[in-house]
Amino acid sequence: MWPPGVAENKTTSHTEAKNKRRKRTIVRALGTTCLIGLLGLVACGPATPPARHTQRLTIAWIPKALNNPVFELGRAGAVQRAAELTAAGPVEVQVLVYGSVASDAAEQARVVEDVIARGVDAIAISCNDPTACVDPINKAVEAGVPVMTWDSDSPESWRFTYLGVDNYQGGKTAAQLLVRAMGLTGQVALLTGVPGAYNLEQRVQGFTDGLVAYPGIQIVTTVACNDDINLGVQVVEEVMQSHPELKGWFFVGMWPLFAERGSMPLWEAAAREGRVKTVAFDTLPVELDYLKEGYLSGLIGQKYWGWGYDSVQIVYEHIIQSKTFAPFTDSGMDIVTPANVQVMIDAWKQNDFSRSLPDPFPTP
Amino acid sequence: MTVPTAPPSKLTFTFPWQTLIRRQEFGIALFLFSLVIILSLRTDTFLTSTNLFNVLRASSWIAIAAFGEAITIIAGGIDLSVGSVMALAGLVTGLALRAGWGVPLSIGAGLATGMLAGLINGVLISRGRLPSFIVTLGMLSAARGVAFGLTSGEPVRDLPTDFVRLGQNNLALGRWEVPLPVIVMLTLAAFTWLVLSRTVFGGRIYALGSSETATWRAGINVGGLKVIVYVLSGVLAAAGGVVMTARLGVAAPTAAGGYELDIIAAAMVGGVSLLGGEGTMWGVLLGAVTMQVLRNGLVLLGLPTYWQVVAIGVVIIAAIALDRWRASRA
Numbered sequence: 001m002w003p004p005g006v007a008e009n010k011t012t013s014h015t016e017a018k019n020k021r022r023k024r025t026i027v028r029a030l031g032t033t034c035l036i037g038l039l040g041l042v043a044c045g046p047a048t049p050p051a052r053h054t055q056r057l058t059i060a061w062i063p064k065a066l067n068n069p070v071f072e073l074g075r076a077g078a079v080q081r082a083a084e085l086t087a088a089g090p091v092e093v094q095v096l097v098y099g100s101v102a103s104d105a106a107e108q109a110r111v112v113e114d115v116i117a118r119g120v121d122a123i124a125i126s127c128n129d130p131t132a133c134v135d136p137i138n139k140a141v142e143a144g145v146p147v148m149t150w151d152s153d154s155p156e157s158w159r160f161t162y163l164g165v166d167n168y169q170g171g172k173t174a175a176q177l178l179v180r181a182m183g184l185t186g187q188v189a190l191l192t193g194v195p196g197a198y199n200l201e202q203r204v205q206g207f208t209d210g211l212v213a214y215p216g217i218q219i220v221t222t223v224a225c226n227d228d229i230n231l232g233v234q235v236v237e238e239v240m241q242s243h244p245e246l247k248g249w250f251f252v253g254m255w256p257l258f259a260e261r262g263s264m265p266l267w268e269a270a271a272r273e274g275r276v277k278t279v280a281f282d283t284l285p286v287e288l289d290y291l292k293e294g295y296l297s298g299l300i301g302q303k304y305w306g307w308g309y310d311s312v313q314i315v316y317e318h319i320i321q322s323k324t325f326a327p328f329t330d331s332g333m334d335i336v337t338p339a340n341v342q343v344m345i346d347a348w349k350q351n352d353f354s355r356s357l358p359d360p361f362p363t364p
Numbered sequence: 365m366t367v368p369t370a371p372p373s374k375l376t377f378t379f380p381w382q383t384l385i386r387r388q389e390f391g392i393a394l395f396l397f398s399l400v401i402i403l404s405l406r407t408d409t410f411l412t413s414t415n416l417f418n419v420l421r422a423s424s425w426i427a428i429a430a431f432g433e434a435i436t437i438i439a440g441g442i443d444l445s446v447g448s449v450m451a452l453a454g455l456v457t458g459l460a461l462r463a464g465w466g467v468p469l470s471i472g473a474g475l476a477t478g479m480l481a482g483l484i485n486g487v488l489i490s491r492g493r494l495p496s497f498i499v500t501l502g503m504l505s506a507a508r509g510v511a512f513g514l515t516s517g518e519p520v521r522d523l524p525t526d527f528v529r530l531g532q533n534n535l536a537l538g539r540w541e542v543p544l545p546v547i548v549m550l551t552l553a554a555f556t557w558l559v560l561s562r563t564v565f566g567g568r569i570y571a572l573g574s575s576e577t578a579t580w581r582a583g584i585n586v587g588g589l590k591v592i593v594y595v596l597s598g599v600l601a602a603a604g605g606v607v608m609t610a611r612l613g614v615a616a617p618t619a620a621g622g623y624e625l626d627i628i629a630a631a632m633v634g635g636v637s638l639l640g641g642e643g644t645m646w647g648v649l650l651g652a653v654t655m656q657v658l659r660n661g662l663v664l665l666g667l668p669t670y671w672q673v674v675a676i677g678v679v680i681i682a683a684i685a686l687d688r689w690r691a692s693r694a
Contacts, residue, residue, distance in 0.1 A: 068517055069517060069518050101512060192669070195669045195670050195673075196670075220666075222668070223663055223669060224669040224672075226622075228619075228621065229612055229616060229619065230422075230608060230611075230619065230620075233612065234418070234422050234660075235663055237418060238418070238660055238664060241412070241414065241415055241664070242407065242663070242666070258519060258612075258616065259613055260521065260523070260612065260613020261613070262528065262613060263611060263612050263613055286521070
């Protein structure tokens with residue numbers, strides 16, 4: 001019957017692909033060595049010694065979209081790790097960034113196909129859609145190009161690992177941060193983006209479960225803003241009106257915080273006076289400013305920079321050192337509070353996130 | 365040849381309330397009024413001046429863009445690019461402000477961007493003889509692309525306070541603190557209403573939407589008229605985008621994504637017929653406000669998020685059905 005046949009096909013083509021890849025790497029390595037040797041023969045006494053790289057590793061790094069600044073940060077991390085690995089030798093690591101302008105699953109599939117046609121040694125991709133990504137990823141693996149996912153997974157595909165954040169755990173952490181800030185009793189509200197988005201639902205679930213242990217805290221409403229800054233600002237103000245007793249907010253994403261001061265007068269006044277405590281996801285500079293000025297009590301962030309830095313490292317270990325990875329690689333989370341916000345602000349200013357954050361709750 | 369039937373006599377006696385019902389805005393005004401009554405009874409937060417002005421302010425940029433949208437629909441076309449033009453105009457204004465152009469000039473640059481987008485739409489539609497749906501669909505994508513390209517996807521922030529004040533400050537009118545965007549909205553509503561209902565140009569737009577051939581036979585420059593219609597739509601969308609940018613204090617290339625549908629819905633709920641030749645600016649204003657009151661009400665009532673979207677869809681259809689029913693009766 002069909003399904004087992006297909007399954008069998010998968011395994012054979014998978015091994016075939018691996019063999020093919022190995023063969024190709026060997027051929028390429030031989031080719032490069034020959035070329036370098038030839039160069040050495042031709043150029044008698046070169047002014048500068050030729051690079052001692054015997055092998056080149058080309059990684060295609062594919063974000064969800066090119067129009068989102070957080071991916072720019074990931075790209076910087078990827079380029080930095082590639083430069084470090086190249087400097088350490090003996091492999092020259094090259095990162096090529098490809099992507100569609102806007103988040104679009106179909107467009108991304110085309111990009112992956114183009115990348116396979118161009119010929120790379122590995123792909124690290126953040127999937128626009130878990131299902132739509134399956135076929136392009138599997139095609140790449142069939143063509144002998146190992147693939148890993150980061151930020152957004154495609155669990156059904158043949159990717160060798162997924163580097164990502166545990167959103168459920170992130171939601172739970174947000175609940176703890178909020179309880180620390182507002183105390184054990186009171187009303188809280190949630191602001192989410194597009195209702196039904198998997199990562200956001202996970203955070204909401206984690207947050208809700210995290211509050212179960214605190215019967216004095218009551219979630220009075222959950223509002224959505226369709227990932228729209230303007231709508232986010234409006235609904236936050238509306239909830240501030242309809243729930244004057246509100247003591248806490250969990251912004252599941254950072255939408256309304258993109259707007260400038262003065263756009264949410266009720267929330268801003270309540271936050272300044274300490275009547276309302278807010279915890280939010282992500283750690284972009286705009287949010288860090290809000291936190292530093294006392295509007296926010298805590299932030300839980302993905303390691304955007306690590307999306308690039310760590311994924312290049314993982315691909316390197318997988319291909320060059322033949323290391324195997326579990327299907328899920330936890331990228332960890334940054335927890336930012338007034339205690340360590342300055343370090344994070346400096347990291348953004350210097351575009352260097354290699355230092356780890358100090359303890360968000362230092363013991364005095 | 366068939367003998368045309370006599371037009372209905374204008375001399376038949378009507379009760380004043382009959383003319384009232386016959387007015388296009390009546391159905392939607394009644395609907396809005398009942399919504400306001402229900403929300404005032406069910407919540408104690410709806411009928412506060414803060415909330416009402418918040419709702420009006422949130423309606424303002426949608427309404428301003430919808431005035432332009434309504435003009436294109438009345439003229440028998442459609443403009444799908446309004447959301448993208450809003451974002452692009454806001455972004456151009458933001459970039460000009462950051463470049464130190466000063467507030468009036470920067471706003472001028474934003475409006476000029478909308479004018480240019482509208483001009484391209486209009487010329488392609490009239491000279492190129494392309495359907496407005498296709499041309500403006502292309503502009504929807506192109507304008508959004510330019511917005512992304514200008515800033516590589518980054519939002520433009522740290523806008524001067526002189527500009528942000530225009531969107532965030534209020535004007536004291538007697539006892540009320542009226543947000544500036546609301547005043548801009550009302551001014552533009554009055555202006556577009558005057559142009560459409562009290563000028564020859566306005567009459568020609570209705571004529572164009574009712575029958576393009578008849579308008580052309582009457583010796584009117586249909587092509588030129590169409591270009592002006594789309595330029596107006598572009599400029600008004602840009603004005604909406606600039607007002608929204610001032611209110612948020614940030615110009616994001618992703619702003620106003622999908623707003624074309626809200627804007628078209630506001631126009632249609634306000635009694636603008638997709639067939640062309642029918643609709644008024646006051647109706648459009650009521651349509652935009654109704655949509656926001658509804659959305660605001662659903663949040664204040666605490667209806668679960670997932671069902672709010674459904675409720676909005678149902679109400680749009682119900683409001684339009686009610687209007688059609690009224691039109692067939694009157």
